Amino acid sequence: MPELPEVETVMRGLSAMLTGEVIARVELRRPDLRRPLPQDLARRLAGRRILGFRRRGKYMLMRLDSGESLLIHLGMSGRILARERGRAAPSARLGPQGAASDARGRNSPPEGHEHLVIETDRWRIALVDPRRFGMIDLLPTAEEDAHPLLRELGPEPLAEDFTAERLSAALAGRSCSIKSALLDQRLLAGLGNIYAAEALFRAGISPRRAARSVSGARAARLLAAIKAVLTEAIAAGGSSLRDYVRPDGEVGFFQDRFAVYDREGEPCPRCPGVPPCRGIRRIVQQGRSTFYCPRTQR
DNA sequence: CTCGACTCCTGCTGGC
């Protein structure tokens, strides 16, 4: 579930656990992710102290005392599993209801798809990514922003200096739909399919509207909606941070609060229940589902 | 340049 808020939550969890720790052991089990991992990754990580973390868009950066940073992107299916070493993994069934756990049964065996495992004296961290759409690289810390994956990223939506004027300027002249534009990481870094839909709903803007027509007051509404939905989602994730160290890797429970995402046919939370609301509609844009309320979003 | 279609990979769900 990795869009900006999830990545932020995971990064905060990792930061709380690992900052100051020394990497004792590295196991590279599957180097063929979307981009091949550096051959000598394990050697370059081993023995390094972890100085801190940073997020950029949907990317996480773990900074090391060697002057290098480990870049992690979780792709579609990536998760981080963390547990304290020497402590048995608690049963996944202990997770909160709705956290799509159990299934694999009691005392779940070592989970598959653990492509990279990093251990400190205290922690064991595994990167799990069944679909292998995620990305990992190691690069000089001083050149983080010049990395090919980060170089083209647009501004951080939560940055104070990201204003409605800048958003309008970025949208001007773009003939694609506003939904497509919001998914373009060069325009804005961190929104994905869910939060793009949620932000447009909050702003009362149709996902089909031409991007260039979103300016002025409309752009201001959209920007406020983007910031609000991301901030609330991070707060929801942050509030469950202590649950972060669970074997199922679930973080946050914001999904209970989606107003439109994956709610096709359900009543729009903003329409009066009485007559005309036909409910949330699903359309496909660029091959991806978009959910919206045709009555309140124009 | 911009845009949409296609692609990578595996797992889960829903309809038959």
Next chain:
DNA sequence: TGCCAGCAGGAGTCGA
């Protein structure tokens, strides 16, 4: 119950 098509929260590449 079992099977299989369809779909999934991302993003790089390609051709129009």
